[in-house]
Amino acid sequence: MKISIIGSGNVGSALGRNWLNAGHSVVFGVRNPESPKTRKALELIPDAVVKDIRGAVSGSDVIVVTTPPDAAAELVKEFGDVTGKVIIDTTNSIMKRPEPYPTAYHAFKALTINEDIVKCFNSTGFENMLNPLYKLDLPGNPELGIDMFAAGNSRRAKDVAVQLAKDCGFAECYDFGGDDKVELLEKFALSWINLAIMQGHGRTLAFKLIKRKQ
Ligand SMILES: NC(=O)c1ccc[n+]([C@@H]2O[C@H](COP(=O)([O-])OP(=O)(O)OC[C@H]3O[C@@H](n4cnc5c(N)ncnc54)[C@H](OP(=O)(O)O)[C@@H]3O)[C@@H](O)[C@H]2O)c1
Structure with a gap:
């Protein structure tokens, strides 16, 4: 796929590195391509x-937004024509909201003519995006891929997100529901932040869906 990643920080560089390794074409879109901060972020x-x-x-x-959520309206002006492109929103409106919208996903839906938008790559820390494989404390230390989740009404955008999650190394990318579940997926991310940071369990933890065999 031809992917533009908007932002070159923690999330953008982690996803970009894995997608390049998986053979995708990746171009980073930033405010100031020549700045030392951009180069440092992409080291x-x-x-x-x-x-x-x-x-x-x-x-x-495919446009993957990895900026703060309140940049959404400004970004739409910069994007130009997005007809036919899938937009993946990785942001979480925890500290800042793209007012008057509850999330950047809602802002992109309202401010572009594009329906192919999906919330994904928001529900875990960037370290887990860089390496979604966990060694298990079992004989032979087998590795297990952690899971990703995607929400939004567009089937096409979700299919792209699922493929890119697998290409990044996630074991599965589960359908979290439609537009009505986008804010819940941000709350799910907040649950990760709560456990990892506020409750002090550390950023090396991740969500994995387990299903009992019948
Ligand atoms: N960190 C995580 O573990 C994590 C996990 C899941 C989701 N998220 C979400 O992912 C997003 C990015 O997080 P991050 O940790 O990668 O942040 P970060 O390291 O601070 O990187 C943010 C990037 O966005 C760019 N940016 C900031 N404001 C912008 C604007 N108005 N227009 C264009 N570009 C702008 C910055 O570029 P400049 O150099 O120009 O400032 C930088 O490249 C956030 O919305 C966060 O909620 C983060």
Whole structure:
């Protein structure tokens, strides 16, 4: 896939590195491509292709937003024509909201003509996006892939998110529901933040759905 990642911070660089390793074409779209901050953020990916936001978006089929959520309205102006492109929103409106919308997902839905939008890659820490494999404390230390979740009404956008989650190394990417579950998926992310940070369990924990065999 031709992917533009908007933002080159923790989440953007983690996802970008894995998708490049999986063979996708990745271009980072940032406010200031030449800034030392951008280069530092992308030191995991020395040969990263970095452009301004419009330039990155124009050549891509999939736009992955990894900025603070309140940048959403400003980003829509920068994107240009998004017809036919899938938008993946990784943001969580915890500290800041893209007023008057509850989440960036809702802002993209309202401010673009695009329906192919999905909330995904928001429900775990960036370290888990960089490495979604956990060694189990069992004989032979087998590795287990953790899970990702995607919400929104667009089947097409979800199918793209599922493929990209698997290409990133997640074991599964479960359908979390439609537009009515987008805010719940942000609350799910807040549950991870609560456990990892507020309750002090540390950022090396992750969600895995377990189903009993009948
Ligand atoms: N950190 C996590 O573990 C984690 C996990 C799940 C979801 N998230 C969500 O993912 C998003 C990114 O988190 P992060 O930790 O990757 O943040 P980060 O490391 O601070 O990176 C944010 C990126 O967004 C860019 N940016 C900021 N404001 C912008 C604007 N108005 N227009 C365009 N670009 C802008 C920054 O570029 P500049 O250099 O130009 O400032 C930077 O490249 C947040 O919404 C967060 O809620 C984070």
